[in-house]
Amino acid sequence: MAEIREVRKIESQERASIHSHISGLGVDESGKPKFKANGLVGQIEAREAAWVVVQLIKQGKMAGKGILLVGPPGTGKTALAVGIARELGEDTPFNTLNASEIYSVDLKKTEVLTQAIRKSIGVRVRQRRLVYEGVVKEVRMKVARSKLNPYVQMPREAEIKLATKDEEKTLTAGESIAEQFNRLGIRKGDVIWIDAETGNVVKVGRAKEIEGAKSYDIDSVRSVEIPGGPVKKEKELTNTLTLYDLDLSLAAQSISITALFSLWSEREISQDIRKQVDSYVKDLISKGNGELIPGVLFIDDAHMLDMETFSFLTKALEAELAPILVLATNRGTTKIRGAEVEAPHGMPLDLLDRLLIITTRPYSKEESKEIISIRAEELDVELDQSALEELTNLSQSESLRYAIQLLEPSLIVAKRAGRNVVKADDVREASRLFVDVKKSVKYVKEYENLFLK
Template sequence: MINFSWHSHIKGIPQIYEFSEKEFENGLIGKKNSKKAGQMIADLIKKKKRGNQIIIFTGATGAGKTALALAIAKEIGPDIPFFSTSGAEIYSSKKKKTEILSDYCRKAIGINIFENFEIYQGVLIDFLIEDNYEKKWKSSTIIISIILRTSQGGLRLKLHDFLSKNFLKENPKIGDLIQIIPATQTVKIMGKIKSLESSIKNSGPVFTNFPKGNVFKKKSVIQKITLLDLDYANCDFFEEKKYEKNEITDQLREEVDCLVSKYILEKKAEIIFGILFIDEAHILDPESLLFLTNLSEYSFSPLIILATNRETNFNFEKGNSSLFPLEFLKKCIGVSIEPLGEKNFAKIIAVRCKNINLPITGNCLLLCGFFSETVSIRFAILLVDISNFLINLSGLSFLNFQIISIAAYFFLNFQESVKLSFFGNELFPIHRIF
């Protein structure tokens, strides 16, 4: 059985801002103005024209703040980093809040490192190991002479040190197509040539002819990592292993930034600014928020998106009535997520049911929309998941009004639970054991 998350139906931001088949496919229902803002944010990120900014998504619970952020992540694609966290995770760790925020920001910045490898690839025609190689193995001076051949000729190579050891570990045979990368000291068997294949069957791919091209080739490889990966990779490198294990200091970050800047100037690397999304941002204290403003002014800083369901007032003339400091709000951009009505909630339930291949009737969608408006959208989704289990027991092939009414009868929402807590002693007698 496949488990679907709360936002598994989100596929991206539709280009048509009214309800249509395109909007239904992408899963982002309603929020006309918010989708325009989300599309603009995604375009700025993809065109690399974003500034060091902090954007605050404000809206009621269930309005779709997280859904809009995930739709932006789908829109920018997998090549641009998107890191999602919540304010509660920042306080649950033993590390300092500033250290966690710094790591999260650097995790949302990607680095593309361009590497050029020299590769020798061809069919092994013959190889010769020097005499008494077992004695020389202990002194690590084995020399192996091999001949590789392609359709355009052959080449004789001599393997030393680790390359010769890896060659013996792989144990290639005559007729094997092998690949040798001196930079990484690797020897890999790619397959076997059919014209030189012995009677022994080979589990790898079979080549009918010699490979095309020359034996010596240059191959460009793009290594995609984050700025935080570089920090951890260089923990034991700078200053003669001065830093402790997994310890990242400000001095180390500065040295890594200088190294990245050098690679960018030499066109050996490319920096990609992504998005850091922090849900439940109202949990953060003023110190953490002001530290985020300092990080946003740094040259290596992602686009920071905060989401909160608390009231945020950007009208500074009337005073600050929100939980965020006034100095912090002056450096932010606000996006208000408009609330969804019963019809849009029903459309969201319909999209989720289509995502999990669950047929549902119109009356059932109206009831789910009513529960979403009066209670919460997540309660309605939970009722649909429970009703899906009841359908399997009843033998039906679709979700109707009666099934979801039974699920709503057995499972209470928080409003009914509060009433039950006041009158629970009268309804259910409590027996004290101790």
């Protein structure tokens, strides 16, 4: 059973992932993007092109094709990929893979890619389950230092107050559920349910008329009614698992006790297991208890892939069962890895011919200001107008990423001075402590003779 229990309140701090606020592409009924909607700002042309791609996917006309997002660093390529996945459905699998991750010591490149593809294909299963369901009245995260990296804080436990029209309960959940809260960006006013057995968390939408519930724009997510009845109940649910989840589940049943305590999950999964899973899924679908959902496989820094990988992906695009392949790169003309051939974006032309290419551009000052405001709200950093203007100016003179990175350091500087509101002086002090790329390059040139060669 998943670790869910009623406990006393915990003093903690809510955390947010970098794209947790994105819920779609932010377009109107005719497919025209709004300036700010669904957590996205600007990039009007790119979002409109992405909306067209979503329509092609829904109509089943993307067979043999992929998408390539091209643009300078920090122009929202990953955010655009997340938006595409959200438009396809809340339970659409979205798997992110950095190109460098396929060069594993333990696994072959083809195995890493095969696992990534199967993580991007979902199976929607219908069944009756015991769940906790309601609107979030309060959520707090208990964080601790990561066991693997002591400089990173990770969610360890979550306290959540769930309410229906008839009942209210305060629950705490363990690490796996807390991580899902963090990834989904669960906050006050969200209607959710939690599978009491598996701990799977599903975000249904935003409850109507919840006092104090923050939102980025009125069209950002679907508005839903607050559920009735008890918080803990039995209901017919639709869970979405990936083919990779099923692969691991079947592999875990067949391994030895010795292998159970090893890193078996990082090793290759046999084709026999995958064939058994495929057979099980086909049986579910034929009985009407399951539905296949092609998801999104997003590969960032695609210029780091080599010829063998590009060949594998080209073949994968033509497969009958394949996810939507979205590649992203910030490179122009460069050499293909493992070859002495230069090509646009470091990719072979035969693959580029199969991709719909969407370009992104640097954000304007007005767009940067809106993005900084959204990230500040998501991170619970309160900015006064002077601080917002200072960060906006830094986003234009340095970079948007640098300005966003200064949000939390600026809050710490403000709290040191006894304030909870960040002012321009706090931002300037944080900027003095943490230099941008341009100042770093200037520093290297100034002290070049002192650095080791």
